[in-house]
Amino acid sequence: KYANSGGVRLGGLVCNERKTDKEYELAESLAGKLGTKLIHFVPRDNIVQHAELRRMTVVEYAPDCKQAGEYRTLANKVHNNAGNGTIPTPITMDELEDLLMEHGIMPTIDESQVGKKAVEA
Template identity: 45%
Template sequence: MKKIAFYGKGGIGKSTTAANVSAALAEKGYSVCQIGCDPKNDSTRLLLGKVCSETVLDVVKKFEDEVAIDQVVHTGFAGVKCVEAGGPEPGIGCAGRGIIVALEKLKKLQAMTKEDVVLYDVLGDVVCGGFAVPIREGYATDIYIVSSGELMSLYAANNIAKGIARFAERGTVRLGGIIGNSRNIRNEQELLETFATKLNTKLIAFIPRDQMVHQAEINRKTVIEWANQSEQACIYKGLADLLMDNSALTVPTPLSFETLEELVLEYGNE
C-alpha cells in the first residue's frame, strides 16, 4: 500500500491536485482512498461532484461508537473512496483535534486496509499537532509538498520540510518531492528546481496554470473526468505514475528564512 500525503500553503491547489491524482490512479486500475484533513470538507468535492455532507467527525458526534464504515466512506469518480475528516465551525474548537479523532476512528473501523493507495490531503499548518498526525503517527510515509514560486508558498513548504525532518528521525516518513503548481511568476520552474535541490529533494512535477482546471472545478469535476484527453489531464496522469514509481525519498534539509528570501530575490530579479 502506498501511503501518500499532500501538504502545502492554504489555497495553493492541494485538493485539486490530490483529486486529479486520485482520479488518474483509479482510472489506471488502482484502488484509491482519498482522505480530506481540512475542516472545509472540500478535498473530495471534485470526486463526489458535491461537498461531502457526512464527515467522520459529524457522524462520530451523532452516533458515537455505533459508526459504520459506509456512513463515513463515500464512493466518488471511478470508484475512489472519499472520506472527509471534518472539523468544527470556524472560530469554534480545534480543527487539528478533529483530525486526530477522525483518523483514530477510521483506523478502528479498518477503513483503509485493502486499498492500493491512500492519499491524505492535509491543511498545510504542521505547527498544530492535529495536522501533523499523518506524518507523526505514520499514516502517511511519502510526503509531497505542493508549492508555487511565491515567497509565502515557499516559506510554508520550508516549514513543512522542518516538520518532516523532525519526524523522520524516529519513523519511516520521508519527503518524496515538490509538486510545482504554477502561478505564472518569473522563472518559477527554475526557482522551484533550485529550491528543491537545496531542500535535498527534487521538483517531481510542474503543473502549468490552465483555464481548463477552473472550468472543471466550477462544473464540480476533476480534469480527468471533464477533459480526459486534454494536455492538462495528461500532466496529472504523469504525476500519478511518478508517485507510484518514486523511490527517491529523502530527509529534507530546510533553509533559513534569509537564504529563502535571497533565493526568491535572485530568480525574481533575473
C-alpha cells in the same frame, strides 16, 4: 526535528504553475536546497476552473485534454517515486529570502530597514 525518528520522507516537490517569472527555476533551486528533486511542474490551464465549476476533476470533465495528461504523468511519477524519499535539509527564512533574491522574485533587502515602521523608513 523529528525527521530521523519518524518514517516519513519527502519524495520531492510538485509545482503548480502560477505564471510568475522564473517560477520553474525557483522550484528547481528550492528542491536542490532541500536535498530533493522537482518531481513535476504542472502547467496552469483554465480547464481546471471549468471542471471545478461542474464539481468534476479535469480527468472526468475532459479526459483527452492536455491537462488531464499532465495529471496522469504526475500520478505516474509519484507512483514510480515510491520509496525514494529523503529527509529534507532544513533552510532558514534568510536562506529562503536569499533564494528569492537570487531569482529576482524579491528585491534585495536593505538590512538597515528590517524592523522599521513605515514612518521610520
